[in-house]
Amino acid sequence: MRKPLLCFCLSALLLLTGLARQALVRAFTPPAPPAAPERIVSLAPSVTESLYALGLGPKVAGVTQFCRYPPEAAAKPHVGGFGDVNLEAVVRIRPDLAVLPVDKTTIKALLEQLGIPVLLLDTRSLPGLLRAIADLGAATGQEAKAEAILGRFDEALKTARAKAAGKRRPRVLFAVMHSYQDLGAIMEIHIIGRDGFYNELIEAAGGENVYKGQLAFPRLSFPVWSCLSSTGATPMTPSASCAGSWVP
Template identity: 35%
Template sequence: MTRWLMIAACLLAAPAHAAISVLDDDGATVVLQQPARRIVSLAPHVTELLFAAGGGDRIVGTVRFSDYPAAARNIPRVGDNRMVDIERLVALKPDLLVVWRHNASVRQMDQLRKLGIPLFYSEPRRLEDVADAILRLGRLTGTMPQAQQSAAQLRQQLDGLQARYRHRPLVRVFYQVWDKPLYTLNDRHIINDAIRVCGGENVFASLPLVAPSLSPEAVLQENPEAIVSADRQDQSTSGVEMWKRYPSMLAVRRDNLFALDADLFNRSGPRIVAGAAQLCEKLELARKRRGERP
């Protein structure tokens, strides 16, 4: 009898030791004693990742511009990805915060960390990292079946892009984040990886800052074959229009000024693979125009 009592006691005690442990994108270990039930998402792309992982119904708070999928629009807001209303956030009693490291207020993140709420930093730097992020969030929410399905679909789409474009002729690309002020992204950003997958070369990949500011003269000196930006739907004019004043530039001469959908391409969530597919099509168009224009 004593032996069976000991076995039963061990079985009852086991769940207490079944902690969930994952690494975030900063290399820190995030530990939960049970799957997260009340999550605050502090970036739009994080909200999309959580829904893809099957944890959308666990999100009790999020930030401005978290508008996809449609169900995300009904989640209470606690600020934006630069400033959070900490009192409102704490009132939601979250058991997990998922944050975007590079756009979060360092001071506020320090405050939140002192509250003892587990923090998971999300900053995918390669397209393949998005699928991995979905799986890790699936572990934290206890929704692995849906997370595995979403990650597999995403990897299949990415594999298709890589197979189609990996051997295409190189296209030198300037990626324009914004025009006032003018700045771009280096090779430590996920958009650089999208350019690479599409057979492009980011002309400013080697700059030391992730998002360096530039002068128009620096871009003119590089003379890229294509200029790409991601525009919001409410923009009246695309940011790439500014380059039309430089008709001698190769990208202008060949009409390779391309605007992508910002919601797809500027968010490091599941839809960025669809954004990369848009980019690949534009760069393929640039290749075709080599024989049509000087």
């Protein structure tokens, strides 16, 4: 009588152990994004621009307060900034995919605990940005559009490098964002540092970044900006297509 009882207990123990293992796997396995996400939250301006470039604007359900291009992106529900993501706002949107920079590992873990699928993209370098567009296209069912964008970008890059070859390298001061005082006067200018794909684009186009420090997006007071601009540096803002949403 003891042997059947012992076998039963061992079988029950093995079953419970297997169930517990499955529960642990489910608990620690990040949720997979759907084949074609319908409600996407973007947690970086570069991600937002890429989503719109892929024709996914209607599926963008939430953005950061810094996602200002294209102009219609600014009207989307805001879910905070870069380091202060409002998780409650994200949950209210009920996204089936959140896309964020690769260094936001803490936010990634929190979103996955909430059952939200996450895609990390590394847009800190030019090669990383190109891979990110391909990865984003694959995650959203827009592989063909992503491939077309990358093809056009590659041709534009080759053309820019060919035109710049052998020519004098202009010194460039590239502004990406302005901060204003209450009366509308410019208070600070955020410029491109040495780290990141913007700097690589300046160099690919034949320019030389005026800023030589290590900060990614240093801030300058407007008087300093004016002084640098008067020393022979070529002031630049993002391309004309998006200048209206970044500069006055």
